[in-house]
Structure formats: C-alpha cells, structure tokens
Ligand SMILES: O=c1nc[nH]c2c1ncn2[C@H]1C[C@H](O)[C@@H](COP(=O)(O)OP(=O)(O)OP(=O)(O)O)O1
C-alpha cells in the first residue's frame with residue numbers, strides 16, 4: 515500500500531483545462547474535504563502537448579508537466595470515447611476529433627456524421643422516443659497522480675460501456691455525454707446528476723481505484 519499522497523493537502527491540483535472534468539473532480543473530492551484547483555488557476559503553465567499513443571501515456575504527460583511546474587503532486591485525467599463501429603475511434607483523439615480546439619458540439623456532430631456515412635446501425639429496437647442505437651461504445655478514463663518530489667506515479671483506469679444514439683438525450687455532463695446511452699439504466703449519460711454519473715462513469719471508477727491505491731476509503 516502506498517502512503518496517502520494527498521494527506522496534508524487540502525487542495526488537489528488537477529492538470530486539466532476541461533471545466534466539465536473540474537466539476538466532476540470537485541464534486542467527488544469534496545467528500546474527502548478537498549478542494550480542486552485546475553490549470554485555469556495557473557495560466558502561466560505552458561500548453562501541454564498530448565502526443566502519447568495511449569490514454570495512460572497522456573495522463574502521465576499532463577500530471578508530470580503540471581507537478582514539475584508547481585512542485586506539488588498533480589492529478590491528470592486523459593479520457594475519451596471508443597466507438598465499436600469506428601474501430602475504437604476517436605479514442606485518444608476524442609478532444610480534437612473535429613479539429614484542434616473543437617467544441618463538444620462539433621465533435622458530437624462529427625461523430626454522428628461518421629456513423630451515418632458508414633451506415634452504422636445496431637440490430638436492436640429503437641428507444642421509446644424513436645431514437646436509433648447506432649453502435650456500442652466505451653468511455654475510457656486514465657488517471658495519473660504524480661509526485662514531483664520522488665518522480666513516482668500512481669495510476670488507475672476506468673471504463674463504462676454504452677450505446678451511441680442518433681439523437682441527444684439530456685443536457686448535463688459534457689463532451690460526448692448527450693450521445694451516450696446507458697441501456698443498463700435506460701437513461702442517457704447527460705441525463706444523470708453529477709452524483710449518479712460519478713457512481714457509474716469511467717472517471718468515477720478510475721477515481722475509486724486510485725483512492726484505494728492511496729489507501730483512502732471513501733464510504
Ligand atoms: O465523461 C465524459 N463524458 C463525455 N465526454 C467525455 C468524458 N470524458 C472524456 N470525454 C471526451 C471529452 C473530450 O472530447 C475527450 C477528452 O479529451 P482529454 O484530452 O482527456 O481532455 P480535454 O482536452 O478536454 O481536457 P484536458 O486535456 O485539459 O484534461 O473525451
């Protein structure tokens with residue numbers, strides 16, 4: 515068991531510029547009595563190039579650059595959507611699917627366009643609102659916590675399976691959430707509260723695992 519790196523820190527640095535992630539981490543870590551700061555609070559840290567081949571490699575890159583710049587442990591999240599009908603794309607390219615700096619709405623539009631182009635369709639009945647299931651998909655989240663004092667990493671990964679539908683459901687969450695349907699719940703990811711999403715999501719699962727590795731037992 516690793517020592518708890520977060521002990522004695524009432525603020526956790528999350529190496530992200532994604533406001534949706536910040537909200538989810540803030541909500542989850544608040545239960546441990548910890549506040550979250552993000553790269554929005556440190557504009558002087560230069561942009562981090564995410565050129566790793568895997569979610570885990572990118573998470574390590576972001577955690578290390580941030581931890582080294584600030585001299586305190588930093589937590590990074592690299593995540594994305596892997597769509598079966600697209601052979602796992604957009605994967606590590608999820609954030610820039612529709613181009614560098616693309617808005618979530620543009621990425622969602624591109625996803626529907628690609629799926630429509632190949633005529634993706636699941637041999638499953640349509641949902642009760644008439645929307646069509648297009649492909650199985652998985653959200654993946656790799657977390658890396660880095661300690662600049664020792665150069666060590668603690669890492670964890672989580673996934674959640676779902677289905678991409680041809681229409682959005684709900685307006686919560688961020689990113690691809692509106693197109694991600696959870697057949698096991700009969701609801702869309704963007705229809706869940708932060709609490710509900712955290713309980714089942716790729717990020718929630720990765721965070722639980724990371725906390726276990728740190729020896730922190732929540733609930
Ligand atoms: O729970 C999620 N619900 C919906 N979409 C999600 C989720 N988690 C990741 N995603 C999507 C958003 C973005 O298109 C990509 C992450 O890319 P990723 O590089 O990890 O994050 P980012 O560039 O938005 O912020 P940053 O790198 O500063 O942490 O996957």
Ligand SMILES: [Mg+2]
Pocket residue numbers: 564609
């Ligand atoms: Mg990114």
